[in-house]
Amino acid sequence: MRIGILGSGLMGGKLGTLFARAGHDVVFSYAHRREKLKRLAQDAGGHARAGTPREAAQDADALLLAVHWSRMDDVLSEAGDLSGRVIVSCSLPMDAGNTGLVIGQTSSGAEELAKKAPKARVVCAFNTVPSEVFLGVYEARRKANRPSLVYCGDEAASKEVAAGLIRDVGFEPVDAGPLRIARYTEPLGLLMGQLAYEGEGGPELAYRFERFGA
Numbered sequence: 001m002r003i004g005i006l007g008s009g010l011m012g013g014k015l016g017t018l019f020a021r022a023g024h025d026v027v028f029s030y031a032h033r034r035e036k037l038k039r040l041a042q043d044a045g046g047h048a049r050a051g052t053p054r055e056a057a058q059d060a061d062a063l064l065l066a067v068h069w070s071r072m073d074d075v076l077s078e079a080g081d082l083s084g085r086v087i088v089s090c091s092l093p094m095d096a097g098n099t100g101l102v103i104g105q106t107s108s109g110a111e112e113l114a115k116k117a118p119k120a121r122v123v124c125a126f127n128t129v130p131s132e133v134f135l136g137v138y139e140a141r142r143k144a145n146r147p148s149l150v151y152c153g154d155e156a157a158s159k160e161v162a163a164g165l166i167r168d169v170g171f172e173p174v175d176a177g178p179l180r181i182a183r184y185t186e187p188l189g190l191l192m193g194q195l196a197y198e199g200e201g202g203p204e205l206a207y208r209f210e211r212f213g214a
């Protein structure tokens with residue numbers, strides 16, 4: 001697939017690199033300096049290049065949206081027309097100091113994004129995992145007992161695209177339901193981040209979902 005990365009920081013840089021290594025065509029976009037995007041593309045190997053958000057969005061089969069909540073409007077306006085595009089968003093609706101969610105309970109960042117880009121097809125994924133784990137999970141790419149990763153969205157075809165990307169980086173996709181379920185997965189992402197970065201002595205963190213009943 002052709003994948004545009006909107007926001008090439010910790011999440012976008014790592015996931016874009018792994019998407020390229022998994023064989024996708026990747027365009028890294030949206031960083032303060034173009035040199036950083038070029039370096040990411042060079043280091044990713046495979047079919048990766050640097051571009052503008054508009055170039056990343058053009059003809060993309062999927063876009064990974066990985067910017068701070070405060071940059072959302074800016075990156076969407078730079079990307080231009082997103083009609084019909086699958087946007088896989090890992091962005092959490094965090095406040096300026098990254099201390100809490102600015103949206104919760106009655107809505108979610110993913111639902112607000114869907115309102116901002118009403119013609120795009122939004123899936124919420126990858127935000128329940130701290131970026132530090134992606135490389136290790138990708139390199140292990142276990143056959144059995146893969147770590148699970150939840151995703152949610154309102155449309156089957158775009159969710160299938162997201163599930164494929166989740167598989168490509170070594171996780172087992174777990175369909176959490178419609179986009180409004182992001183009201184639960186986004187706080188989970190914050191919890192995972194707090195455990196990973198703020199826990200006493202930096203605890204090792206693992207979690208797994210099991211399905212019970214029929």
Ligand SMILES: NC(=O)c1ccc[n+]([C@@H]2O[C@H](COP(=O)([O-])OP(=O)(O)OC[C@H]3O[C@@H](n4cnc5c(N)ncnc54)[C@H](OP(=O)(O)O)[C@@H]3O)[C@@H](O)[C@H]2O)c1
Pocket residue numbers: 007008009010011012030031032033036066067068069071090091092093094126127128129130131132189193
């Ligand atoms: N990091 C995690 O473990 C994690 C986990 C779950 C969810 N998330 C969510 O994922 C999203 C991305 O997080 P992140 O940690 O990847 O953030 P990040 O490392 O700060 O990446 C943000 C990207 O946006 C770019 N950017 C910011 N302001 C810009 C501007 N004015 N002009 C052009 N580019 C600009 C940055 O450029 P530079 O590279 O030049 O700074 C960077 O490439 C956030 O919503 C976060 O809450 C993160």
